Amino acid sequence: MGNVLLKNGTVVTSERLIANGYVWVRDGRIAAYGTWDAEVEKATAGAPEIDADGAYIAPGFVDIHCHGGGGVWAFRQPYECAIAHLQHGTTSLLPTLSYNESREETRQGVIDIVAAMNSDASYRAAIAGIHMEGPYINKKYGAITSPIRPVDPEEYNEILSLAGDQIKLWTLAPELEGQYEFAEAASHYGITLSVGHSEASAEQIFALVPKGLRVGCHCTNASGATPSPSRYGGTREVGVDEAVLVHDDIYAEVIPDKQGVHVRPLMLKLILKAKGAGRVIIITDGMPDSGLAGSDEPDVNYNHKGDLAGSKLTMDAAVRNMMLHTGAGIVDAFRMASLNPAKAIRMDREIGSIEVGKWGNLIVLDSDIRVRTVVLRGIHVK
Numbered sequence: 001m002g003n004v005l006l007k008n009g010t011v012v013t014s015e016r017l018i019a020n021g022y023v024w025v026r027d028g029r030i031a032a033y034g035t036w037d038a039e040v041e042k043a044t045a046g047a048p049e050i051d052a053d054g055a056y057i058a059p060g061f062v063d064i065h066c067h068g069g070g071g072v073w074a075f076r077q078p079y080e081c082a083i084a085h086l087q088h089g090t091t092s093l094l095p096t097l098s099y100n101e102s103r104e105e106t107r108q109g110v111i112d113i114v115a116a117m118n119s120d121a122s123y124r125a126a127i128a129g130i131h132m133e134g135p136y137i138n139k140k141y142g143a144i145t146s147p148i149r150p151v152d153p154e155e156y157n158e159i160l161s162l163a164g165d166q167i168k169l170w171t172l173a174p175e176l177e178g179q180y181e182f183a184e185a186a187s188h189y190g191i192t193l194s195v196g197h198s199e200a201s202a203e204q205i206f207a208l209v210p211k212g213l214r215v216g217c218h219c220t221n222a223s224g225a226t227p228s229p230s231r232y233g234g235t236r237e238v239g240v241d242e243a244v245l246v247h248d249d250i251y252a253e254v255i256p257d258k259q260g261v262h263v264r265p266l267m268l269k270l271i272l273k274a275k276g277a278g279r280v281i282i283i284t285d286g287m288p289d290s291g292l293a294g295s296d297e298p299d300v301n302y303n304h305k306g307d308l309a310g311s312k313l314t315m316d317a318a319v320r321n322m323m324l325h326t327g328a329g330i331v332d333a334f335r336m337a338s339l340n341p342a343k344a345i346r347m348d349r350e351i352g353s354i355e356v357g358k359w360g361n362l363i364v365l366d367s368d369i370r371v372r373t374v375v376l377r378g379i380h381v382k
Contacts, residue, residue, distance in 0.1 A: 001028030002378030005044050006362060007036055009052025012059070012330055014339050014353040023057055025360030028377035033354050050373055050380065052364045058334050059353050060091025060361035060374065061315035062341040064131055064169055064281065065218065065253060067096045068288035069314065075101065075109030078116040082126040084291050085284075087382055088314035089371040091361035092128040092342070092351050094168055099134030099148045099197065103155060106135065110163050117166060125359070125377050128347060129168035132159070133217070136182065137197035138173040141222040151178030156185060165189045168345040171217045173198035174208050183211035192345050194253075195240060199224025202243035209249055215344050216244030218285055219252045219271060220263050221308070245274045251344045253281045256322040257311055261300045265325035277332035281341045282322055284313040320369040330367075 004025050011021030011033055023033040024044050034040070063085060068074050070084025074095035082093045097109045110130060117127050134142075136151045149155075160167070170186055171194040172179055183193055195205050196217025205213065217223075223240040230237050244250050252275050255262035262285070263271070272280055284290060287301045287310040299317060303309040313321075319337045322328060328336070334353075342352025350359055364373035374382040 002360070002375070002380070003027065003047060004050060004360070004375055004378050004380060005047040006050045006052055006057050006364065006375070009055050009057040009364060011057045011354060012334050014335055015331065017331060021057060023354055023360070023362060025362070025375065025378040028360055030354060030356050030358050030360050032356060050364065050375070052373075055364050055366050055372060056330065057354075058330075058363055058365060059338040059351070060363050060376070061089045061319070061337050062092040062128070062347075062352055063090045063284055063286070063315050064094045064341045064345055065096055065133070065283035066093055066286045066290070067098060067310055069286050069290035071288055071292060073288055075105070075113065078113045078127055079119070079121055079124065082116075083123060085286070085314060086123060086126045086374060086376065087371075088291060088316045089363040089365065089374055090315045091126055091363070091374065091376050092347070093126055094129050094131040094345070095127060096131040096133050099137050099142055101135070102147050103149070107158065107162070110159055114163050114166055123376055123381065128351070129166050129345065130163055131169040131171070132167060133171040134197065136172050136176055136179065138175065138199055138224070140199065141197040141224065151176055151182050153178070153181070153185075156182055160185060160189060165191070167191050168347070169194055169215065171196040174200040174204040174213070180208070180211075183208050183213070187211045190346060195244065197222045198240055199227070200240060200243075202238050202246075205240065205243045206247060209247070214250055215281070216241065216250055216252045218255050218262065218283065219244060220267055221255065245271065248279070251275075251279050251281045251340060253283050254322070255283055255285045255311055255313070256318050256325055257299045257313060258317070258321050259298065259300070260325060261308065262311065268322065268325045272326050272328065277328065277335050278340065280336045281344060282315070282318050282333075282337040283341075284315055284318050285310040286313055287311065290314055316365070316369050316371050323369070
């Protein structure tokens, strides 16, 4: 745990900006923040300092959907992946397993992520938990479909026994047989459920909300379109994305890549307008090449068949794109990139915003969302 004083910047809280601000971290947690004055200067005398030099002082990003980065897969090398994203301001990451892994690979991936979280590595706190994207999803929706398998109580009970409440998010297709029983088992560990790679009806989705379904997985990507043919000629039915938009208790994940490939800029505006900044979550859906692409290179990822398969994004770039595409301000951007994901996975008492008592996970960045400094639990990382 570290001690550090960040000062001479504009502090980004979940509600407003504080000019001439500071954040003081003691023993890894935020001890105080606000406007700098003589009393604060006296109280913090002797603390190690970081001069923000007029830039923003903001909470670290929370990425709840990321498969890789820095040249590695998150389920194979979770610590190395977390370190790669930490350099871009992501202080809390959920290494994400997908429907692409076999049963054996899935089991080993869970074991390896838990081991990394429990290791004595310096920055292990950057791994906040596990996201299971599948394998119980609809075979119609996904870049690779061969390892997708039916809901299997033996498999999911083994995974739950291996990781339990360290699994923070689990994506599923509610329409599949056995999902309600699976959701019931997951609910005992407080796991947040996410609807994705699915063509579930609104009724099937809403039935799982009491069991913990709180997230719409990467909206407008691999989600069932309006059922066709419609019951009434010339009209539109309600699909997965519409159901996510209308339910007040479900967050909408978005992947804001530079060219609007995953989500068209106008669609991003619609999602933000419908859900509000308090119910949108920015994610990367990053793959191993995340963080390796140059600024002029495309930030989307394709598989060997040419199908869209995640991104090369880091959270700083994703937030920059979201602001450019929607006109969102920096306070709302950090709600979507830090506080909302923390709330969705029930970790907002510890991370996600600048509040007294929370972990001192902080970044210093300029108005172009270029990260200059990263602090993890009071330790100066970058």
